[in-house]
Amino acid sequence: MLYNAKYDLMKHRRKFFGISIAITVIGIVMMLIFGLNLGVDFKAGTTLDISTGGKAIQQSQAVELVRSAGLETATPPVVGGAAGDRVTLRFDKVLTTQEIDQIEASFKTAFGDQISKEENTVDTELAKELALKAIYAVLIASLGIMLYVSIRFEWRFAVGAIAALLHDAFMVIAIFSIFQLEVNLPFVAAVLTVIGYSINDTIVIFDRIRENMRFAKVKTFDDLSQIVNRSIWQTMTRSINTVLTVLIAAVLLFVMGSESIRLFSLAMIIGLISGMYSSIIIASPIWLVLKSKTLGANKKAAA
Structure with missing residues (x-):
């Protein structure tokens, strides 16, 4: 033993x-x-969870859609969901309403109006x-x-x-x-x-x-x-x-x-x-x- x-x-x-x-x-x-x-939990920034309504999305595609809105994510987008139809975008700054609308418009152009989003913003304090x-x-x-x-x-x-x-x-x-x-x-x-x-x-x-x-x-x-x-x-x-x-x-x-x-x-x-x-x-x-x-x-x- x-x-x-x-x-x-x-x-x-x-x-x-x-x-x-x-x-x-x-x-x-x-x-x-x-x-x-x-x-983003410990520094100011915004996280967006975007669902494409059942249509699969690739990480590279999400990067291009964000860039088309004139922005860059702080970390590579994370794709999830049962059908690969959900992507998490993290930004190292607090996005304005206009910037969020631009990202949403880019995704709607690619996947249609059925997309939905959840926003989580953490300010400096x-x-x-x-x-x-x-x-x-x-x-x-x-x-x-x-x-x-x-x-x-x-x-x-x-x-x-x-x-x-x-x-x-x-x-x-x-x-x-x-x-x-x-x-x-x-x-x-x-x-x-x-x-x-x-x-x-x-x-x-x-x-x-x-x-x-x-x-x-x-x-x-x-x-x-x-x-x-x-x-x-x-x-x-x-x-x-x-x-x-x-x-x-x-x-x-x-x-x-x-x-x-x-x-x-x-x-x-x-x-x-x-x-x-x-x-x-x-x-x-x-x-x-x-x-x-x-x-x-x-x-x-x-x-």
Whole structure:
């Protein structure tokens, strides 16, 4: 069984810390260079959803129709719908009524009067408000988790859990920055979902560590390290199965899903892999390092 594995994860904790720190530094540098490709949800702009009434439309055709109205989309048009008769157009500025009418006239010329449209406009103030609320949502979720773990376990577990959560969220953000993938509200939903799955894995490992600590006589750092290592391997099968179940669904959505949920699925894939890694390689070793400092204090107290 996996918990009988002899590979000592805690023995190599410094190497794993070094890898994580290196990835984090690279991600920070990339974010400073490239920034984030904010979608219309987080910056002023207009989104138009146009239905052609059952007639299929190609992406290149949609581009030409928009250009014929004297405009350019901020991102390539996204074609969807059961019959491929729906296209989403995103602009990085707030369109005037005249510009929207020009686009509608272009589509009517190509597809007839049966077309319909839905308009979604985000002004500058609303975009700033949405961006701030997205940041607040992540921070509030993190603080709530820290409070729960502190009460349910102890503050050392909470420090390890939050470090792992921030690592997971940052990995997703950094990769989206490097490849300039669009950051929108579904992206925020994906990050919050990833945080939930990550803390779930972390709590399972922490709970096993606590159970093993009840029946152990810990005198040295090696004793503590063995408990953490054994706890990780005892829960490894469960962690792998849980992540694989959700990961398969996320991959299928990414491959077979529509364009509107593809980036959400990609963020989930990155976060799930990072979440399992951080629960094992970041959260648990951090608790080990913090807890080991109490061993010396206990000895002094006993003396």
